[in-house]
Amino acid sequence: MLTSEFSLPAQTPLSGEMPRPDGRYRNHYPTLDFSSPTHPKTLDHLTLSSQQIDSLYFKKYHPPVPLLDPTIPPNNYYDRSPLLFWTVVYISSRQYAEEPGLLGMLTSPLKQLLWGTISNPPHTWYLVQSMLLFCMWPFPTSSLWNDTTPMLVNLAQTIAMQLGLHQPEAIQDFSRTKQKLTAREISEVVKTWSICYIASQSMTTIYGLALPSSDWMIDRICDQDSTYMVPENMKHQLLIYRFSARRGHWKEKSQASLRLPQHTAVLTSNLREADNDVLLNGTGLQLYVFYLLDSGGSTSRKIALLRAFDIAKTLIANLRQLDTTSNFMKHCPASYFRVTSLVALFILKLQDSNYAELLDVESGKRAFNAALFLLRQASLEDSDLPGRTSNILAQLWSRQGHSKQSGEEPRLRLRTRLSASLLHDQLWSWRESFGGQVSASHTPPADNIGPQSMTTLPDGGLIVPTPEEGHVDRLTFEEVFDTEMLSLLPFDLEADASLNPLTSFTEGVPSPSKVL
Incomplete structure (x- = not known):
């Protein structure tokens, strides 16, 4: 059972290692190969050269959403998750001036790879990370009604919770084998769950859907000295979106008064x-x-x-x-x-x-x-x-x-x-x-609608x-x-x-x- 005494682990040196290929957890990782040149990769009938991959990988898109480690070689990411590898390439191709048509060529096969991976459990945290990146940089669409982002972020959160990413200290409770996360694994998990929260809350601007205003892990990231667990830029975004979430849940004010976070100074000075x-x-x-x-x-x-x-x-x-x-x-x-x-x-x-x-x-x-x-x-x-x-x-x-x-x-x-x-x-x-x-009148608030105020049409409307x-x-x-x-x-x-x-x-x- 979770208790309020839980705190994020003390800072420890990180070795630069990554989780094993299936994205689950163990205490020892394979050594990364930084000397091997990038290999050409093929998706469907499209092949990218090693030079194309190197020029696309982690250029402009990593800083705003520092979810992945840009020092990890492309080959290693591909070995662990082809979907995550192609997700990074796809996002980087959005404004790739040397080959403007690359984005369009990647879209269809990558959508098939994404939904095919989702529909074939067991899932890994690499799938969650891929889905979240697609939420932050969605597939182009012409209409809000065709936008799959709300569905993807909800699926990402569900899968993350099934894997226990929202409770890293008790992750064994969500696994079939005994596992205990190292400091690096916890950092990876915390960053992934943080982006889950950021992605979901950022959509309220355009969709106006009420989302959970309180999250146990997010509160602890915001209220503790956790900058060694998540990048400072990410923590600042969490503080902003946590405030946004509380703002959206004003109807709950009569049930639980909104409290001032401990880090007001961070919001007012360090977020500049x-x-x-x-x-x-x-x-x-x-x-x-x-x-x-x-x-x-x-x-x-x-x-x-x-x-x-x-x-x-x-x-x-x-x-x-x-x-x-x-x-x-x-x-x-x-x-x-x-x-x-x-x-x-x-x-x-x-x-x-x-x-x-x-x-x-x-x-x-x-x-x-x-x-x-x-x-x-x-x-x-x-x-x-x-x-x-x-x-x-x-x-x-x-x-x-x-x-x-x-x-x-x-x-x-x-x-x-x-x-x-x-x-x-x-x-x-x-x-x-x-x-x-x-022109038609808009629907009034639900609490102003009663059975006596509605008229039933012959077709049931x-x-x-x-x-x-x-x-x-x-x-x-x-x-x-x-x-x-x-x-x-x-x-x-x-x-x-x-x-x-x-x-x-x-x-x-x-x-x-x-x-x-």
């Missing part, structure tokens, strides 16, 4: 690396989306949304600079595409409202266009999600430019997808304007009437978060009075932080 700074501010921006779910028009709400507008512009400026120096968007995980989409949607929503007269519209336009540029940088083909998203956003902006601002408070009709409600609300707006779909505005279960920001969790953010919800366009009529009004 450029890429993590983008993720952290993106998480904060998702928090502001909850103001859009509140249909009221209070002064504190207006101040907060105007502050969010400035944060969105700053985030895009930082990401643009990062991309300029390193072509970051061409190689980054999908989580950055999702954050960029959120920023563009936020700017669009506020400028197409009665807030427009309070905004610096020109700087907002520049930030919006920069976001479209970044999305296109992340696109592999015109019909993939980043490419289509940039086109949809451009059409929505064009529609706004050919009509007057709505003159209404910025609010959302669709309110059932947490912070992703902004994305899906705008997608419905696009469908109604450009997709030929007739249901008509759900839209409730009156006064009967909608409105969300207020103070019901969603407590002030301790808000203090994790690297910015203050209280707008700077010197920059606040509402200063002239907000004197004497409590600041947002006081309201919260």
Whole structure:
């Protein structure tokens, strides 16, 4: 039985060895062969030369997701898992200028290898690692409905738990043989489970699905000195996404108060690396989306949304600079595409409202266009999600430019997808304007629907009437978060009075932080 006294093992020297070929566990490993040249490899009818493999392996894609060891020779990875080997090659081929068609040639046979491996247990942690890498850099797809990422991340978590990767100190309980992990094996396991958590939580930006907010192992990685077990960059991402997970589970607040993690200082000072700074501010921006779910028009709400507008512009400026120096968007995980989409949607929503007269519209336009540029940088083909998203956003902006601002408070009709409600609300707006779909009322929150309010159709379908505005279960920001969790953010919800366009009529009004 797990106890709160468990801690990660003390730091010990690591030998550079890897687990045995089947990906399970033993205390002695085969010696790695660093002297042998890379061998050509064949997948289906496609053969890559040793020079191609060496030029693709662990170049641009390892730093954002430091799951694997880039010092391990390609031959050794292939011997242990052909799927993992080809996964690394495939991801590296996404922006391979010397052979642009390589990605397309690899896609079909690698999908067959992936799903064939999944359907043939017993599974190994190499399969889990491959699936997670595909979650971070998904196969190109033209629609959210065709995206297999949610399925893959759920399968990866299930298989990881079957292998006991979520409880490395008790991994023997999930094995048929007696095993005890060494320090290197525990590090491998902890990193794999950490990426499971990161991959699943990063999808909430675009899918808006509620995921588990608490994880025993993740809490211990975040709250202990575990940087020798996982890279510092990975630990920072865990801190960000753990906060994001707690944010998404605000409905549980009445049952268990959210507590301030011990490492607030880490969040507020050490997360200032450029890429993590983008993720952290993106998480904060998702928090502001909850103001859009509140249909009221209070002064504190207006101040907060105007502050969010400035944060969105700053985030895009930082990401643009990062991309300029390193072509970051061409190689980054999908989580950055999702954050960029959120920023563009936020700017669009506020400028197409009665807030427009309070905004610096020109700087907002520049930030919006920069976001479209970044999305296109992340696109592999015109019909993939980043490419289509940039086109949809451009059409929505064009529609706004050919009509007057709505003159209404910025609010959302669709309110059932947490912070992703902004994305899906705008997608419905696009469908109604450009997709030929007739405007229809969105489904109200489930707790407002009762059997007496539904009408059954002859074919068995249901008509759900839209409730009156006064009967909608409105969300207020103070019901969603407590002030301790808000203090994790690297910015203050209280707008700077010197920059606040509402200063002239907000004197004497409590600041947002006081309201919260």
